[in-house]
Each structure stands twice: as C-alpha cells, then as structure tokens.
Amino acid sequence: xxxxxxxxxxAVLLTVLIIAVWWVAPVAIKKFTRISFFEFQAPSWVGLSxxxxxxxxxxxxxxxxxxxxxxxxxxxxxNAAYELRNQQAAFQESEVQxxxxxxxxxxxxxxxxxxxxxxxxxxxxxWQQIIVRKGTRHGVAQGQxxxxxxxxxxxxxxxxxxxxVVELLTSPGFRVAAHFEGDLRPIQxxxxxxxxxxxxxxxxxxxxxxxxxxxxxxxxxxxxRLGGVFPDGLSLGRIKSLNLEPDGLFQNGKVAIxxxxxxxxxxxxxxxxxxxxxxxxxxxx
Amino acid sequence: MNRLVRMGVLFFMNFLLAGVLAEANSSLSGFGVSLxxxxxxxxxxxxxxxxxxxxxxxxxLGFFLGVFRPVPLEDTLIEFLLxxxxxxxxxxxxxxxxxxxxxxxxxLAQCLAIIGMSFAxxxxxxxxxxxxxxxxxxxxxxxxxxxxxxxxxxxxxxxILMDMGWNPDAQH
Numbered sequence: 001x002x003x004x005x006x007x008x009x010x011a012v013l014l015t016v017l018i019i020a021v022w023w024v025a026p027v028a029i030k031k032f033t034r035i036s037f038f039e040f041q042a043p044s045w046v047g048l049s050x051x052x053x054x055x056x057x058x059x060x061x062x063x064x065x066x067x068x069x070x071x072x073x074x075x076x077x078x079n080a081a082y083e084l085r086n087q088q089a090a091f092q093e094s095e096v097q098x099x100x101x102x103x104x105x106x107x108x109x110x111x112x113x114x115x116x117x118x119x120x121x122x123x124x125x126x127w128q129q130i131i132v133r134k135g136t137r138h139g140v141a142q143g144q145x146x147x148x149x150x151x152x153x154x155x156x157x158x159x160x161x162x163x164x165v166v167e168l169l170t171s172p173g174f175r176v177a178a179h180f181e182g183d184l185r186p187i188q189x190x191x192x193x194x195x196x197x198x199x200x201x202x203x204x205x206x207x208x209x210x211x212x213x214x215x216x217x218x219x220x221x222x223x224x225r226l227g228g229v230f231p232d233g234l235s236l237g238r239i240k241s242l243n244l245e246p247d248g249l250f251q252n253g254k255v256a257i258x259x260x261x262x263x264x265x266x267x268x269x270x271x272x273x274x275x276x277x278x279x280x281x282x283x284x285x
Numbered sequence: 286m287n288r289l290v291r292m293g294v295l296f297f298m299n300f301l302l303a304g305v306l307a308e309a310n311s312s313l314s315g316f317g318v319s320l321x322x323x324x325x326x327x328x329x330x331x332x333x334x335x336x337x338x339x340x341x342x343x344x345x346l347g348f349f350l351g352v353f354r355p356v357p358l359e360d361t362l363i364e365f366l367l368x369x370x371x372x373x374x375x376x377x378x379x380x381x382x383x384x385x386x387x388x389x390x391x392x393l394a395q396c397l398a399i400i401g402m403s404f405a406x407x408x409x410x411x412x413x414x415x416x417x418x419x420x421x422x423x424x425x426x427x428x429x430x431x432x433x434x435x436x437x438x439x440x441x442x443x444x445i446l447m448d449m450g451w452n453p454d455a456q457h
Binding site: 007008010011012014015018019022023030033034037038041044048120121122123124125126127129131157165167172173192193194195196197198199200259262263 | 304307308310311314315316317318319321336337339340344348349351352353354355356357358359362363366367369370373374377402403406407409410413415416418419420422423
C-alpha cells in the first residue's frame with residue numbers, strides 16, 4: 001500500500017512540477033518552444049505533400065491519350081473565355097483608374113495571388129484551420145486574406161518560414177464585415193456552426209430590417225472591404241431566409257457555406273502589393 | 286541498447302502514428318467529422334512506463350501535437366498530463382493484458398478529454414445543439430476507434446521494445 005501511494009504520489013508531484021515550471025516560464029521561452037516544435041515538424045508535412053503531388057502526377061500519367069485530348073479541348077475553350085474576360089477586366093480597370101483620377105480618390109488596395117497547396121486540414125467542432133505550403137519566405141504574413149475559386153477561405157493566422165496556418169471562415173469566432181450582393185450596406189458574418197456529417201454554415205447578423213428574401217430564393221453575401229482584410233465582392237455564402245432579431249431593428253439568418261471549403265487542395269493568399277511592386281506592374285501609373 | 290534509444294524509438298513510432306492520424310483527419314474533413322485520438326499516444330505511457338519516462342514522453346508528445354492547435358501550448362500539456370495521470374491511476378485497477386480493460390480506460394479518458402475541451406474551447410457555443418451534436422458524434426466515433434486500437438497499439442509497442450531487449454511487461 002505505501003509503495004502504491006509513493007508511485008502515484010510521485011507521478012502527481014512531477015505533473016504539478018512540470019506544469020508549474022512551464023507556467024512561470026518567460027513568454028519568450030514559450031514562444032521559442034512553440035516555433036521550434038512547429039518548424040521541426042514542418043519539413044515532414046511539406047515532404048508528405050510533395051509525395052502526394054508525385055502520386056497525383058503518376059495517376060495523371062495513367063490517363064489515356066483520348067482523355068488528355070478531351071481535357072485539352074476543354075482547356076482551350078476555358079482559355080478563350082478567360083482571354084475575353086481579361087480584355088473586359090483590363091478595360092474596366094482603366095475605367096476605374098480614370099474615375100479615380102477624375103474624382104481625386106485614393107486607389108483601392110491591390111494584391112498579388114500566391115497559390116499555395118493545402119498540406120493539412122484540422123477541422124473540428126472547436127476550431128477549423130488548414131496548413132498551407134507557403135510561408136514568410138513567399139511574402140505571407142499574419143492577417144492576409146485567403147481565397148479559392150468559390151470565394152473566401154479565411155485569413156492567415158500564423159505565418160512560419162515555409163508554411164502558414166489559415167483560420168477558415170467556418171471557425172467559431174471568425175467574424176468579418178460583409179454585404180449582400182448588390183446592396184452595399186454592411187452586415188456581419190460569423191462562422192462556427194459545423195454539424196456532424198453535413199456542410200457548415202455561418203450566421204449573418206445586423207441585416208437591415210428592410211432586406212427581404214422571397215420564398216424559395218436565395219441571396220449571396222459577399223465580403224466587404226470595410227474590414228480591411230478582404231477585397232470587395234468575394235463570396236461568403238448564400239442565405240435563404242431572415243429572422244427578426246429581438247431588438248426589432250435588425251435581422252439575422254443562416255448562411256450556407258460552399259461545401260468545397262472542407263476538402264480544399266489549393267488556395268490563393270492575397271498578398272498586398274507594395275509601392276515598388278505596383279510601379280513594376282504598371283510603369284505608366 | 287540504452288533507455289534513451291528505446292524512448293527515442295517509441296517517440297518516433299508515436300510521431301509516425303500522429304502523421305497517419307492527421308492524414309486520416311484531413312481525409313475525413315470533407316464528411317464533417319473529425320477524430321480525437323490523444324489517448325492512443327498516452328495509454329502506453331500510463332500503463333507500461335515508469336513515472337519519469339512516462340511523464341517525459343507524454344509531455345514531449347503534448348508539445349509535438351500541441352503546436353498545431355490554435356490554443357496555448359500549456360493547454361495541451363495539461364490535457365496530456367491529466368490523461369496520463371488517469372491511465373496511471375487505472376494501472377493498479379485493471380489488467381493491462383486484457384483487451385477490454387485497456388479499451389475501456391482509453392475510451393473513457395478520451396470521452397472525458399473531449400467533453401473537457403468542449404467546455405474549454407466552445408464557450409461561445411455551449412448553448413448550441415449543432416455544436417453538441419458534432420461533439421458527441423465525434424466523441425462516439427473517436428471512442429470507438431480508441432477502444433479498438435488502444436490495446437493493439439500498446440501490444441505493438443511492447444513487441445517492439447521486447448525485440449530491442451527490454452520487457453515492459455515486467456514493469457510493475
């Protein structure tokens with residue numbers, strides 16, 4: 001009996017001791033430990049993701065020539081459509097610049113897209129985050145916006161040397177300024193509802209009481225540049241109905257989020273362009 | 286082979302297991318479900334290792350796995366050490382050669398950990414049915430997998446250590 005008490009008592013004492021030592025350790029040591037452990041493991045995750053790329057490459061190599069020809073035809077059609085859209089975008093861009101100069105308005109912030117591979121997804125009830133294969137070496141910094149073809153992904157929470165942690169918009173506590181498509185009045189989007197075996201949803205709140213969504217229709221809500229993180233007009237989700245909030249002044253509603261967000265393989269990080277980069281891209285400006 | 290090398294091998298095996306489980310969670314993310322299998326790393330330390338090596342191993346694994354979580358590192362450290370104390374307390378009350386005993390201890394501790402973490406990290410959502418539905422769904426699946434794998438993973442580690450010339454079954 002005394003032996004049992006000694007063994008378990010020793011274990012409890014050691015546990016209390018190690019927690020106490022860690023608790024009183026300076027913040028610098030804690031931060032250093034965290035970064036060291038992360039950076040030590042990062043190469044293994046990056047290596048694993050490169051292995052997956054090789055696997056994908058060999059899977060693609062197994063496609064027949066007729067499949068590749070078909071894919072080439074589809075790509076050519078897409079390229080043609082995008083070329084047309086590029087021409088329209090260039091014209092609209094010059095129109096925006098002309099109006100900015102005419103009205104003496106400050107120009108909108110511009111970004112470059114840094115495409116990054118997703119190497120790990122950690123999506124549970126408490127937090128929703130992914131780790132991507134681009135870091136501070138590629139210009140990634142904390143707080144930058146992350147997007148994909150379906151709209152907003154989230155924002156960079158931590159930037160490490162070769163990797164970055166991205167907090168998804170489905171994460172509890174994720175809040176961002178938004179507005180309805182075609183209606184610039186700001187509303188608030190909050191993530192965090194991730195049901196089991198189902199697609200996640202968020203909540204739109206502070207919706208003005210005169211906004212109405214007809215039955216069996218839905219409206220898209222998009223990001224607003226008011227928050228300072230995301231550019232205007234990136235899709236956040238779709239909303240089908242609104243309920244009046246208890247104060248009677250505003251409404252709220254459930255926002256359906258793109259289910260592709262849960263199985264992303266590639267994202268783009270919006271890196272703000274510096275003055276020198278802007279000058280390089282647009283010498284005449 | 287000295288004790289440090291044996292511990293290093295055990296640590297590396299658990300690191301590989303963590304990689305496999307993280308890949309499994311990445312693949313499952315599209316289905317709206319996630320697995321929490323911390324007890325797989327801790328149950329062997331609690332049931333087979335001595336107090337100091339067990340605690341060092343548990344704390345080390347807590348640091349390794351905790352850096353990926355968006356919470357302070359000490360939270361994971363405390364969680365891992367409490368789970369280790371739980372399995373250490375169970376060590377004298379169960380037969381570690383018995384599949385059901387090991388499975389029961391691991392699954393129960395895992396369930397307690399998930400509920401504790403839900404209160405700690407889901408403070409804003411504790412009133413939400415969606416949140417608890419997800420938590421209990423994840424917990425049920427995680428407990429099932431922990432219960433199935435805990436004993437097998439422990440025995441695998443025992444066999445590896447025996448091949449390295451050390452019998453952990455001889456530990457009291």
